[in-house]
Amino acid sequence: xxxxxxxxxxxxxxxxxxxxxxxxxxxxxxxxxxxxxxxxxxxxxxxxxxxxxxxxxxxxxxxxxxxxxxxxxxxxxxxxxxxxxxxxxxxxxxxxxxxxxxxxxxxxxxxxxxxxxxxxxxxxxxxxxxxxxxxxxxxxxxxxxxxxxxxxxxxxxxxxxxxxxxxxxxxxxxxxxxxxxxxxxxxxxxxxxxxxxxxxxxxxxxxxxxxxxxxxxxxxxxxxxxxxxxxxxxxxxxxxxxxxxxxxxxxxxxxxxxxxxxxxxxxxxxxxxxxxxxxxxxxxxxxxxxxxxxxxxxxxxxxxxxxxxxxxxxxxxxxxxxxxxxxxxxxxxxxxxxxxxxxxxxxxxxxxxxxxxxxxxxxxxxxxxxxxxxxxxxxxxxxxxxxxxxxxxxxxxxxxxxxxxxxxxxxxxxxxxxxxxxxxxxxxxxxxxxxxxxxxxxxxxxxxxxxxxxxxxxxxxxxxxxxxxxxxxxxxxxxxxxxxxxxxxxxxxxxxxxxxxxxxxxxxxxxxxxxxxxxxxxxxxxxxxxxxxxxxxxxxxxxxxxxxxxxxxxxxxxxxxxxxxxxxxxxxxxxxxxxxxxxxxx
Amino acid sequence: xxxxxxxxxxxxxxxxxxxxxxxxxxxxxxxxxxxxxxxxxxxxxxxxxxxxxxxxxxxxxxxxxxxxxxxxxxxxxxxxxxxxxxxxxxxxxxxxxxxxxxxxxxxxxxxxxxxxxxxxxxxxxxxxxxxxxxxxxxxxxxxxxxxxxxxxxxxxxxxxxxxxxxxxxxxxxxxxxxxxxxxxxxxxxx
Numbered sequence: 001x002x003x004x005x006x007x008x009x010x011x012x013x014x015x016x017x018x019x020x021x022x023x024x025x026x027x028x029x030x031x032x033x034x035x036x037x038x039x040x041x042x043x044x045x046x047x048x049x050x051x052x053x054x055x056x057x058x059x060x061x062x063x064x065x066x067x068x069x070x071x072x073x074x075x076x077x078x079x080x081x082x083x084x085x086x087x088x089x090x091x092x093x094x095x096x097x098x099x100x101x102x103x104x105x106x107x108x109x110x111x112x113x114x115x116x117x118x119x120x121x122x123x124x125x126x127x128x129x130x131x132x133x134x135x136x137x138x139x140x141x142x143x144x145x146x147x148x149x150x151x152x153x154x155x156x157x158x159x160x161x162x163x164x165x166x167x168x169x170x171x172x173x174x175x176x177x178x179x180x181x182x183x184x185x186x187x188x189x190x191x192x193x194x195x196x197x198x199x200x201x202x203x204x205x206x207x208x209x210x211x212x213x214x215x216x217x218x219x220x221x222x223x224x225x226x227x228x229x230x231x232x233x234x235x236x237x238x239x240x241x242x243x244x245x246x247x248x249x250x251x252x253x254x255x256x257x258x259x260x261x262x263x264x265x266x267x268x269x270x271x272x273x274x275x276x277x278x279x280x281x282x283x284x285x286x287x288x289x290x291x292x293x294x295x296x297x298x299x300x301x302x303x304x305x306x307x308x309x310x311x312x313x314x315x316x317x318x319x320x321x322x323x324x325x326x327x328x329x330x331x332x333x334x335x336x337x338x339x340x341x342x343x344x345x346x347x348x349x350x351x352x353x354x355x356x357x358x359x360x361x362x363x364x365x366x367x368x369x370x371x372x373x374x375x376x377x378x379x380x381x382x383x384x385x386x387x388x389x390x391x392x393x394x395x396x397x398x399x400x401x402x403x404x405x406x407x408x409x410x411x412x413x414x415x416x417x418x419x420x421x422x423x424x425x426x427x428x429x430x431x432x433x434x435x436x437x438x439x440x441x442x443x444x445x446x447x448x449x450x451x452x453x454x455x456x457x458x459x460x461x462x463x464x465x466x467x468x469x470x471x472x473x474x475x476x477x478x479x480x481x482x483x484x485x486x487x488x489x490x491x492x493x494x495x496x497x498x499x500x501x502x503x504x505x506x507x508x509x510x511x512x513x514x515x516x517x518x519x520x521x522x523x524x525x526x527x528x529x530x531x532x533x534x535x536x537x538x539x540x541x542x543x544x545x546x547x548x549x550x551x552x553x554x555x556x557x558x559x560x561x562x563x564x565x566x567x568x569x570x571x572x573x574x575x576x577x578x579x580x581x582x583x584x585x586x
Numbered sequence: 587x588x589x590x591x592x593x594x595x596x597x598x599x600x601x602x603x604x605x606x607x608x609x610x611x612x613x614x615x616x617x618x619x620x621x622x623x624x625x626x627x628x629x630x631x632x633x634x635x636x637x638x639x640x641x642x643x644x645x646x647x648x649x650x651x652x653x654x655x656x657x658x659x660x661x662x663x664x665x666x667x668x669x670x671x672x673x674x675x676x677x678x679x680x681x682x683x684x685x686x687x688x689x690x691x692x693x694x695x696x697x698x699x700x701x702x703x704x705x706x707x708x709x710x711x712x713x714x715x716x717x718x719x720x721x722x723x724x725x726x727x728x729x730x731x732x733x734x735x736x737x738x739x740x741x742x743x744x745x746x747x748x749x750x751x752x753x754x755x756x757x758x759x760x761x762x763x764x765x766x767x768x769x770x771x772x773x774x775x776x
């Protein structure tokens with residue numbers, strides 16, 4: 001009977017049906033229904049997402065999916081964003097590019113996050129993929145403007161070049177001029193991360209002028225204010241614009257030219273950039289504010305009164321990134337002006353100062369959470385917090401999906417009661433049933449982890465620092481959080497017992513990072529031997545961990561599941577614990 | 587004290603706990619103002635090699651922010667953009683490479699993160715797991731295998747600590763932690 005069912009739908013029909021299945025999860029589910037579905041699905045899968053480039057090898061990927069057009073890869077652990085992963089750790093994309101050049105000549109899209117990309121990689125991409133369209137290098141490093149020049153010169157069908165937050169070496173050379181005069185297909189360009197003199201303004205203006213489909217343009221700091229009007233007038237169809245330096249001596253003609261240019265951009269929905277802001281020029285964007293859905297002012301040292309004035313013009317705002325200069329008063333104004341707000345990020349203007357420099361407290365966050373019914377995503381840096389505030393937030397905003405709180409002094413207690421913040425965060429996980437991402441801070445005992453393990457069933461990513469008192473904390477999380485994919489911990493007394501008791505859980509997660517915790521070298525070895533499908537990597541810059549007793553804690557530990565076995569591109573300060581470890585290093 | 591209240595709340599709460607952990611944990615929480623990014627391992631045999639790695643001297647006063655390495659979590663491009671208009675001197679003194687004789691890799695640090703020599707030296711000690719000796723103007727660093735030196739704008743090798751802090755951050759191009767034997771002679775230039 002089953003055989004009959006398998007043959008009743010021709011392959012082409014199944015393939016057509018599968019083309020409507022976009023999500024990886026659904027495609028994976030379809031592929032395990034039966035052997036023929038597996039075969040059909042693997043031949044028609046076009047997009048791949050690989051959350052950890054070391055979880056699988058390029059060859060394995062190519063063997064299973066021979067016709068891929070779009071690939072996304074992530075490399076270094078998230079904590080590398082804060083420089084907590086030593087330089088040279090890994091995440092090299094070259095081996096992937098080399099394999100894909102042979103296997104996927106029609107590859108169109110490459111999206112990379114936290115990977116090391118060299119000019120050699122970029123040159124290979126430029127000359128190998130004839131229909132290359134999308135290059136996104138999010139938070140990458142290792143390449144220079146020479147590599148970009150190669151992409152510009154050769155990728156005739158390039159639509160998107162996005163270098164968001166990458167670290168690019170400036171070798172001069174006017175790489176933008178390498179886009180041929182005949183090239184017009186650019187839709188999205190993000191060069192906001194580039195340093196001072198890496199962009200030729202005239203080349204930029206010509207490029208913008210001839211690419212009439214340009215929708216996203218994010219400039220870098222070097223582009224002066226008085227050039228913006230000219231650029232905007234040549235690209236009135238822009239939807240997403242990032243300014244350069246937003247500062248100049250106040251001149252009425254420059255101002256009116258700028259305001260007029262903004263006025264002509266009827267499609268503009270997102271603004272960013274705004275380095276070195278001169279507040280007097282802010283009103284130039286008022287013509288577009290009523291339609292704005294996204295505003296990134298997190299580089300702008302604008303004081304609260306100016307921010308309040310600006311925000312009053314933005315009733316459609318869904319996403320706001322801002323510095324803590326906004327203060328409680330500004331957040332109060334935000335909560336009455338922007339009822340559609342979905343995402344709020346407040347960054348510290350003086351993160352390393354000891355004195356409080358702005359009047360931003362938990363009250364600002366509370367007022368936004370009370371007033372904005374669609375608020376889902378919060379990132380908030382502040383210096384004080386209370387359980388009462390967190391409970392209020394939790395009860396009023398059960399639709400939160402991302403909640404990242406950073407109280408800047410480690411282990412800060414509830415400032416009203418001097419208690420730990422366990423109850424407050426407990427309320428967050430209890431009420432916000434769809435919470436997917438959580439970052440903790442403040443004074444926290446094992447109790448908060450008990451709450452998290454009990455309630456946070458949809459939690460996928462948890463970040464912990466200076467928290468907990470014992471292994472119990474880690475045990476609660478690993479044994480309770482059913483959806484957990486990524487756990488990153490620093491400076492918390494979590495150790496051997498919890499890890500060993502929950503070792504099977506680690507195979508259901510993408511990765512676990514622990515630094516400055518209490519995991520002993522002996523446990524790392526044991527885990528590495530016991531769990532062949534986990535790569536257990538010890539990072540220790542003070543020397544080989546086996547030069548110290550087994551009970552010594554390791555400095556940093558990164559554990560991730562992999563079907564590719566241990567990697568071989570590690571720097572001298574990273575050791576893989578596997579069955580062969582003892583033999584290899586003797 | 588606030589923690590008396592905690593003990594009362596215990597009675598009304600369900601606890602999943604290994605026997606004996608709850609009360610100890612309350613006590614530990616009350617002393618948590620010792621901010622240390624070193625693991626506390628009170629049961630361990632403090633071998634000299636191990637003690638060098640973790641200073642369990644919890645009696646020291648709470649360190650300043652600069653000593654809690656890499657906190658709060660801010661991305662480096664964001665840190666850089668918080669700087670006020672960069673003058674040439676300022677850009678000169680920011681991220682510098684640090685090497686240590688015998689170590690196979692380099693590190694980078696941001697000199698702007700430190701307020702003075704004590705914080706900088708402590709950070710270097712933590713980063714490379716060594717001890718700097720005692721500094722004196724006449725003799726340089728005494729009592730340690732390693733000596734912190736730097737290369738200045740003119741390319742000269744200098745001893746860390748000889749010039750005022752501001753001058754140092756403006757002129758330092760890279761740091762090098764040398765073996766003491768090689769550094770002899772540096773500290774005696776006056």
